[in-house]
Amino acid sequence: MLPVARGTTLRAYVRTLARRHAGGFAAVIALHTVATVAGLVGPWVLGTLVESLAAGTAGGRIATAIGWYLAALAVQAVFIGLSRLRGGVLGEEVLADLREDFLVRSVALPTGVLERAGTGDLVSRGTTDIDRLSKSVREAVPELAVAIVSVVLVLGALVLTSPLLAATALIGLPLLLASSRWYFRRAPQSYRAESAGYAAVNTVLAETVDAGRTVEALRLGDERVRLTDRKIREWVDWERYTLWLRSVWFPTVDATYTLAVLGTLLFGGLFLLSGRIDAGQLTAGVLYAQALVHPVDLILRWYDELQIGQASLARLVGVREVSDPETDGTLRPDGRRVEAEEVRFGYREGADVLHGISLDVAPGSRVALVGPSGAGKSTLGRLLAGIYAPGRGRVTLGGAELARMPAERVRAEVALVNQEHHVFVGTLRDNLRLARPTADDTELRDALAAVDATDWADALPEGLDTEVGSGGTALTPAQAQQLALARLVLADPHTLVLDEATSLLDPRAARHLERSLARVLDGRTVIAIAHRLHTAHDADVIAVVERGRITEYGAHPELVAAGGAYAALWRSWRDEG
Template sequence: MKAPQAAEQGPATMLPVASGATVRAYARVLVRRHRWGLAGVVGLHTAATVAGLVGPAVLGALVESLSAGTAEERIRGAVAWYLGSLAVAAVFSGLSALRGSVLGEAVLADLREDFLTRSVALPPGVLERAGTGDLVSRGTTDVDRLARSVRDAVPELAVAVVSVVLVLGALVVTSPLLAAAAMLGLPTLLVGSRWYFRRAPQAYRAESAGYAAVNTVLAETVDAGRTVEALRLGPERIRLTDRKIHAWVDWERYTLWLRTVWFPTVDGTYAIAVISTLVVGGLFAMQGWLDAGRLTAGVLYAQALVHPVGMILRWYEELQTGQASLARLVGVREVADPDTDAALRPDGRRVEAREVRFGYREGADVLHGITLDVAPGSRVALVGPSGAGKSTLGRLLAGIYAPGRGRVTLGGVPLARMPAERIRTEVALVNQEHHVFVGTLRDNLRLARADADDTELREALAAVDAADWAEALPEGLDTEVGSGGAALTPSQAQQLALARLVLADPHTLVLDEATSLLDPRAARHLERSLSRVLEGRTVVAIAHRLHTAHDADVIAVVEEGRISEYGPHPALVAAGGPYAALWRSWRDER
C-alpha cells in the first residue's frame, strides 16, 4: 500500500511543526526538569524486577533437586521463596506504577502550560494568517493524543528497558547458550521494525495535519455561517470538507495498514524466541550440556522477556503518534521573529511609516509605498473606499503585521523588532471583532489589567457609557456572562471591549470601526464619551462614518493602497478632491 499524497493545506499558512532535533531537545529539557521523579520510577521498578528474577531461579533449582530426589522441606522452602518474591515484586511494581502516573501527570502539566504560555504570546498576525483551526486542534486533539504517551508510554518504556536489561542479564548468567537461542528472532524483529519506523513518523504527522485541516475548514465554515448561507456557498464548503475528510481518512487507513503488517511480525518474533529456547535447550539437555534446572529457569526467563519487549515496541509505536503531536505543540514555540530584540525600548511615542509595502501573498502588494507620520497626542483618521487598505495599514501601525518593505517605527524603534508583549503595552488595536469570555463580568474586564479593583472597573464601564446596563445585571460585576451566562447585545459586547481598552491604558490606539455595531446616535454618544478618556493619547481611527474624520486633527485618504490626500478636514473639503467627494456623499446619505 502506497502512502497517500500530501493533503492540500488550503490558503491558510499552517503553524510550523518542530523538527526532530527540536523535539528531542525539548524532551531532554523535560527529562532534566523531572529527573528525580523518573529516577524514582526506575529505581522502584528495578527493585520489582530483581524480586521477580528470584522466582524462575527458585523454580529451576527446585526442578533440578526434584530430578535428583528432594525432601518435602525443600519444596516448602522453594514455595515460600517463590511466593515471597512475587509479593515483593507486586509491592514495588504497584509503587512504580503509582509514581509513574504522578510523573506522567506532572510532565503533561508542564507541556500544557508551555503550550498555553506560548500560544497566548503568538502575534495576532500569525493567527490571522494561519487560522484558529490549526491552533485549536493542537491544543485539543494533539494534547489528548500526547496525554496517553506522557502518562503511560514514557514511564512504562523506561520500566520495560530496565526489565529487559535485568532479565537478559539473568538469562546470560543462567546459560549463555540459551541467551543466544532466545536472540534467534531478533533479526526478524529488527527488519520489521526498521521497515515500520521508517514510514510511521511521517505518516502520523500527516494524519495529525489532515485532522487539523478538517478542523480548520469546519471552524471557518461555522464562523462564516451567515456569509456561506447568504452567498449559497454551502455545496462548495461541503465539497471542500469532504476532500479534507477523505485525505485525513486515507492517512488513517495507511497508518492502520502499517500496524497490521508490523504487529504480526512482532508476535512471530515472540514465538521464535520461546520455541527456539525450548528446542535448543532440550537438545542441549539431551547432550548433557545443560541440566534441567537451568533449562527451566532459562525458558522462564526467555518467556519473561516477551512482556517487556512487547511493552517497548507497543509504547514505541505509541510514541510515534505522541512524537507527531509533540512536534506540533513544540512547533508553536518556533513562531518568533529572529530579529526580535526584547531589550529595545522606544524613545518617545511618535509612530512613523516610511515607504511601507505589504502584501498577504508574495508578489501581490496591498499597500504601495505608504508614508505616514503620527505625532504623539494627535488624532489621525484613515478614510477611503472599502478594500483600499485602511485596515491593513492600521494593523501595520499597531504592530500586528510587519511590513514587507519599508519601516514602521514607534519612538524610532522598528515595531517588527519589538516583542509582541512590549508592543501591546504601547499600542492597542480595537476593531469590529469582539469576544465575551465565559466567566463573570469582572473576570472579562480584568483580562486587560488583572490588578484592577472594583472601583476602577466601574469607572472604565462608565467611561464607555456601560455603567447603567452593567449595574442592572442580576449580580452586577459578579454576573456570569458569555456562553451559558447572561447574554450581552452586540453593542454591550463592544462596550465591554472598549472598557478593557480603558483599563489597559496604552498611549496609542488604533480604532478600526470600533463603534460599528452601535446605531449612529449611540455611536456618536459613545465616541464623545471616549473622547474624554482618549485625551492626551495618540489615536488612529479607521471609519466610514465621516464625523470621526471631521473631529480628527488630520485625515489620510487611502485609495488602492496609497495615500492620495493628507490634511485637516477643512483643507481637504476646500481642495475638492476624493475626500470632498466622500464627504458630500456621506452628507447626502444622512
C-alpha cells in the same frame, strides 16, 4: 500552517521536561526495579525445585518453595501497583506542563502569525494533538522506562542461569531488528503527515463555519464541500497507510516472540541431553525467555505509540520556533511619533493591497482613516498597530521599527481595538483585570464609567462578581464592545488604533460614547478607522484610502472645500443621515 519542531528543538524540550521531573522518573524506575527483581524469584525457585525433584532430594523443600514463590508474587504485585500509581501521577504532571507551556507560548505568538496561519491549525494542536499525546505521556513514557529496566534485569538473570540459553533466547532478534527498522523508517513522517492532514480538515471546517454567511451569499457551498471532501480523503489516505504499516509490523513482531521461546525449548533440550545444562536451568531459562516477551512487546508497542506522540509533540513544540530573525529584543522607541514610509503589503506574494503608503502621525494627534470598503483601511491599521510587518518600507514608533520590536513591547506601546470582542468565562471583574491585574474596584468602575457601561454593569445580579461568558450571564454584542473599550482604558496605552470600535452601538449611543472616550483619551495618539464620518469630522487630520493608496490628506474643512473623494463621501453620509 504553524511550523513543526525540528529534531534539535524537540530533543532540547524533552531534556527540559526530563530535568523538571527527574525525581518522578527515578521513583517510577526504582519501584518497578523492586517489582522486577521480585518477579525473577519465581522462575529461579521453580528451576531449583525441578532440579531437586529430578535428583530425588526435594523432601520438605516443596512447601518452602511455594512460600517463597507466593511471597515474591505478593511483593511484585504491590510494587507494580505502586509504580503504576506513581507513573500515572507523573504522566499527569508532565501533561500539565505541556499544556501550560503550549498555552503560554501560543498567547505570546505575534497576532499577524496567527492571522496568517488561521485558527484551525492552532485549535487542532491544542485539542487533537494534546489528546493524542496524553496516552503517550500518561502511559507510554513511564511504561517504556519500566520495560527497558525489566529487559535488562531479565537478560541478566538469564545470563546468570545459563549463557547458552541467553543466546538461544535472542534467536529472533535479527528478524525483530529488520522489521522494526523497516517500520520506523516510515512511521514517524507518516504520523506527522496524518496529523497535518487532520489539522487541514479542521482548518477548512473552521473557516467554512466562521464564514458561513459569506459562503451562502457567494454560493460557494459546493466548492467548500469539494474542498472539505478532498482534505478528508487526503487525511484518510494517510490513516490507511499508517494502519497498513502496523498490519505488517505487528505480526512480524509476534513471530519473533514465538521463535525466542521455541528456540530456547529446542536448543535447551539439546543442551540438556548433551549434559551442558541441567533440568533446573532449562526450566528457569524457558521461563525467563517467556518473561522477556512482555517487556519487549511493551517497548515496541509503546515505541510505536511514541511515534504518534512524537508527531503531536513536534507540532506542540513547533510554536516555540515561531520567531522573526530580525527581531531585536533591545529595541525601544524614542518618542511616540508613528510613521509609515513607502509601505507595501500583500497577503499573498505578488498581490499587494497597499501600494507605497507614507503617513506621519504626530504624538497626541487624532487621525481618521476613511474610504470605501476594501480600500485597505483595516490592513493599514494593523500595520500601524504592529500586527503585520510590511512587505516593503518601514513602520516606526519613535524611530524604532515595529516589525523588529518584540510583541510584548509593541503591545505595551500600541493597542488595537476592532469589531471582534471576546467575553472570557469568569466574573466581570476578571474580564476587566485582564488589561491590568492590579486594578482595584474603584479603577474598574471608573473604566466602565468612561465607556458608559456603568448602568448595565450595576444592573447585573452580583455586579462585578457576576459570572459572564459561556455558561454565565450573556452580554449583548454592544455590551461586549463596551467591555473591550473598558479594558482599553485600563491598559492605558499611549497610541490607539480603533477599527470600527463602536460599530455595534446605535449611532446616537456611539456618538455619546465617543464623546465620553474623548475625555479619557485626551493627550493620546488615536488612529480611527470608521465609516461613520462624524469620527472623521472630529479628527485633527483625515487620510482617504482608496485602492490601497492615500489619495487625500488634510483636515475636514480643507477636504470638504477641495471637493474630492472625501467631500463626496461627506455629502453622501449627510444625505443618508
